[in-house]
Amino acid sequence: xxxxxxxxxxxxxxxxxxxxxxxxxxxxxxxxxxxxxxxxxxxxxxxxxxxxxxxxxxxxxxxxxxxxxxxxxxxxxxxxxxxxxxxxxxxxxxxxxxxxxxxxxxxxxxxxxxxxxxxxxxxxxxxxxxxxxxxxxxxxxxxxxxxxxxxxxxxxxxxxxxxxxxxxxxxxxxxxxxxxxxxxxxxxxxxxxxxxxxxxxxxxxxxxxxxxxxxxxxxxxxxxxxxxxxxxxxxxxxxxxxxxxxxxxxxxxxxxxxxxxxxxxxxxxxxxxxxxxxxxxxxxxxxxxxxxxxxxxxxxxxxxxxxxxxxxxxxxxxxxxxxxxxxxxxxxxxxxxxxxxxxxxxxxxxxxxxxxxxxxxxxxxxxxxxxxxxxxxxxxxx
Amino acid sequence: xxxxxxxxxxxxxxxxxxxxxxxxxxxxxxxxxxxxxxxxxxxxxxxxxxxxxxxxxxxxxxxxxxxxxxxxxxxxxxxxxxxxxxxxxxxxxxxxxxxxxxxxxxxxxxxxxxxxxxxxxxxxxxxxxxxxxxxxxxxxxxxxxxxxxxxxxxxxxxxxxxxxxxxxxxxxxxxxxxxxxxxxxxxxxxxxxxxxxxxxxxxxxxxxxxxxxxxxxxxxxxxxxxxxxxxxxxxxxxxxxxxxxxxxxxxxxxxxxxxxxxxxxxxxxxxxxxxxxxxxxxxxxxxxxxxxxxxxxxxxxxxxxxxxxxxxxxxxxxxxxxxxxxxxxxxxxxxxxxxxxxxxxxxxxxxxxxxxxxxxxxxxxxxxxxxxxxxxxxxxxx
Numbered sequence: 001x002x003x004x005x006x007x008x009x010x011x012x013x014x015x016x017x018x019x020x021x022x023x024x025x026x027x028x029x030x031x032x033x034x035x036x037x038x039x040x041x042x043x044x045x046x047x048x049x050x051x052x053x054x055x056x057x058x059x060x061x062x063x064x065x066x067x068x069x070x071x072x073x074x075x076x077x078x079x080x081x082x083x084x085x086x087x088x089x090x091x092x093x094x095x096x097x098x099x100x101x102x103x104x105x106x107x108x109x110x111x112x113x114x115x116x117x118x119x120x121x122x123x124x125x126x127x128x129x130x131x132x133x134x135x136x137x138x139x140x141x142x143x144x145x146x147x148x149x150x151x152x153x154x155x156x157x158x159x160x161x162x163x164x165x166x167x168x169x170x171x172x173x174x175x176x177x178x179x180x181x182x183x184x185x186x187x188x189x190x191x192x193x194x195x196x197x198x199x200x201x202x203x204x205x206x207x208x209x210x211x212x213x214x215x216x217x218x219x220x221x222x223x224x225x226x227x228x229x230x231x232x233x234x235x236x237x238x239x240x241x242x243x244x245x246x247x248x249x250x251x252x253x254x255x256x257x258x259x260x261x262x263x264x265x266x267x268x269x270x271x272x273x274x275x276x277x278x279x280x281x282x283x284x285x286x287x288x289x290x291x292x293x294x295x296x297x298x299x300x301x302x303x304x305x306x307x308x309x310x311x312x313x314x315x316x317x318x319x320x321x322x323x324x325x326x327x328x329x330x331x332x333x334x335x336x337x338x339x340x341x342x343x344x345x346x347x348x349x350x351x352x353x354x355x356x357x358x359x360x361x362x363x364x365x366x367x368x369x370x371x372x373x374x375x376x377x378x379x380x381x382x
Numbered sequence: 383x384x385x386x387x388x389x390x391x392x393x394x395x396x397x398x399x400x401x402x403x404x405x406x407x408x409x410x411x412x413x414x415x416x417x418x419x420x421x422x423x424x425x426x427x428x429x430x431x432x433x434x435x436x437x438x439x440x441x442x443x444x445x446x447x448x449x450x451x452x453x454x455x456x457x458x459x460x461x462x463x464x465x466x467x468x469x470x471x472x473x474x475x476x477x478x479x480x481x482x483x484x485x486x487x488x489x490x491x492x493x494x495x496x497x498x499x500x501x502x503x504x505x506x507x508x509x510x511x512x513x514x515x516x517x518x519x520x521x522x523x524x525x526x527x528x529x530x531x532x533x534x535x536x537x538x539x540x541x542x543x544x545x546x547x548x549x550x551x552x553x554x555x556x557x558x559x560x561x562x563x564x565x566x567x568x569x570x571x572x573x574x575x576x577x578x579x580x581x582x583x584x585x586x587x588x589x590x591x592x593x594x595x596x597x598x599x600x601x602x603x604x605x606x607x608x609x610x611x612x613x614x615x616x617x618x619x620x621x622x623x624x625x626x627x628x629x630x631x632x633x634x635x636x637x638x639x640x641x642x643x644x645x646x647x648x649x650x651x652x653x654x655x656x657x658x659x660x661x662x663x664x665x666x667x668x669x670x671x672x673x674x675x676x677x678x679x680x681x682x683x684x685x686x687x688x689x690x691x692x693x694x695x696x697x698x699x700x701x702x703x704x705x706x707x708x709x710x711x712x713x714x715x716x717x718x719x720x721x722x723x724x725x726x727x728x729x730x731x732x733x734x735x736x737x738x739x740x741x742x743x744x745x746x747x748x749x750x751x752x753x754x755x756x757x758x759x760x761x762x763x764x
Binding site: 030034036037038039040042043044045046048049052053054079081082083084085086087088089091092093095096097098099100101102103149150151152153154157176177178180181182183216217218219220221222240242243244245246247248250251268269270271272273274275278297302303304305333356357360361363 | 412416418419420421422424425426427428430431434435436461463464465466467468469470471473474475477478479480481482483484485531532533534535536539558559560562563564565598599600601602603604622624625626627628629630632633650651652653654655656657660679684685686687715738739742743745
């Protein structure tokens with residue numbers, strides 16, 4: 001990592017519409033300073049710091065006007081040496097202090113290849129997830145996913161729901177991200193029951209449904225949960241990077257999940273930050289940090305993400321990016337099975353559709369509602 | 383922790399001004415469901431889950447109208463049993479999914495004493511920090527703090543700045559939160575140099591200035607950095623909970639800092655979330671998770687926090703709350719020494735004023751500018 005190499009960040013600034021261009025430039029330079037040296041530049045005597053470490057305003061372009069506000073796009077470059085290889089410090093440099101400024105939002109980033117190479121990205125990626133659930137690589141199709149809910153149910157009831165889902169032939173049965181466990185023993189009992197239930201169903205169907213337990217907790221608990229799950233035969237897990245912390249997330253993937261060739265589904269909980277647009281956080285950073293699949297709120301559901309935003313997240317997750325494997329976009333949040341054709345047409349087949357509540361509404365007919373969802377996905381022709 | 387005990391959360395909802403009250407009630411109930419079972423309630427058969435685990439709308443009050451939007455205050459209660467004692471799961475239950483909803487923001491919370499008792503809060507608290515810097519408990523005064531900057535300087539230059547600050551008699555010399563280190567050896571060399579510099583200055587002045595290094599990194603690195611710092615004689619550290627993750631933060635305090643009776647200053651970097659108002663995040667949650675002092679952007683500086691918001695954060699940090707020690711409010715962000723009298727009058731003497739850049743502007747006269755700031759704080763009479 002050379003001392004003069006830079007990463008490039010695009011921030012969208014919201015400034016008063018009547019602000020003079022020179023004042024807008026001052027505001028943009030202030031962001032560059034805030035995200036680097038965080039002190040008056042005139043008080044810096046060190047030449048190296050002045051020339052290389054101070055954030056540099058590379059470009060400033062006016063965007064549209066909304067009422068009394070004009071949006072500006074500021075391209076700011078930062079010294080790669082200030083990041084090192086620490087995901088926590090990367091987040092700090094990208095969005096540490098600006099997250100406290102309401103008028104600044106990170107909307108794009110470009111990392112030099114040397115920095116990119118410090119991160120492993122997905123351990124299995126999109127194709128690796130497909131192979132985990134037994135999809136023929138010659139005829140790839142969209143993946144199906146559902147969620148065991150609600151939190152608070154007894155273990156045998158959670159396992160029964162998992163079994164019914166698996167009997168319906170869904171690819172991945174994940175835990176709801178709200179399902180935590182008061183201790184490791186409870187976690188073990190629950191995960192064993194759900195994993196056994198799904199394996200039992202697989203023996204009936206001849207399928208390869210995978211159960212993905214939710215891993216949550218402080219770092220040591222998180223790692224121990226991953227080890228337990230792997231011992232129980234689990235090969236896909238659910239983790240929310242912004243809840244557990246990006247440092248703990250990268251550590252978990254690197255130390256425990258990737259060596260076992262297990263896949264990680266990134267959940268967006270607590271991912272709504274004022275500082276980083278979801279396109280970048282979910283589409284790029286989650287992938288960079290090691291998510292093989294990335295859940296995000298689908299358009300037209302109960303969240304307000306637009307079609308455009310969803311398309312951008314999906315594109316970011318799958319685009320060629322250094323040596324990194326592509327991640328699997330996983331739209332969710334109020335998807336109903338009757339939208340399968342529309343959504344596969346919209347996202348393409350390199351997608352995993354996550355349908356939860358809509359299947360659970362079927363009550364006793366849970367396996368049938370799951371099978372209907374699954375058959376709709378399998379029926380989409382290319 | 384009883385199975386029926388509940389914690390209470392206030393969410394502010396932004397809804398169309400012309401929405402009927404019954405529709406607003408539906409929107410509020412949807413938040414209660416989103417933050418608990420996250421599925422259609424009519425599909426839940428389990429009586430315990432329906433009666434206790436589903437989030438409950440306890441109150442809904444219309445607030446003001448801003449243009450086309452009306453704000454509502456929704457009081458929602460959640461089952462304490464869904465949290466356990468995990469700070470990560472607490473954050474999940476408070477703000478996991480709603481963080482992806484633009485119209486929802488957590489503005490207040492009430493935790494039952496059984497849940498509160500699961501967290502230790504500050505290891506030393508406000509009074510403990512005062513005693514660490516040698517302030518007479520019979521005549522307590524406001525504390526002074528400054529920051530070694532900028533990132534990118536050579537170790538000897540950083541240490542020289544620290545020494546100059548300490549010679550000026552400031553209570554705490556912290557690292558800028560942007561100062562990271564590529565590896566533990568670099569960290570050790572840098573922290574030793576700064577700690578030695580401050581101790582050297584203390585021998586000259588007879589004072590008790592404390593150096594507070596910035597701890598950042600993935601969980602294991604974080605803990606190792608804390609151990610190294612403690613071995614070097616450090617007794618105050620700086621950590622940004624939202625960067626390192628609240629799980630890693632609580633672990634760090636509990637496993638390493640609290641047993642050594644070291645104090646932790648919480649930095650707000652990456653703390654701007656759409657889901658939790660800064661009053662709650664910085665004033666209450668940072669304290670709950672173990673911050674002895676809480677840095678927040680002061681009003682009238684380069685951040686847009688209002689006087690009201692700052693007063694609320696300070697009040698939350700210091701208020702009686704279970705058995706927890708009060709935390710020290712630490713306003714920062716463009717404070718100049720000529721505001722000392724105004725700010726001590728505003729916050730009271732249970733405050734730490736953090737002045738960074740304004741002192742550094744003095745260049746060679748750094749010790750003099752620091753001494754001027756310090757003497758202004760010491761001169762405030764009660």
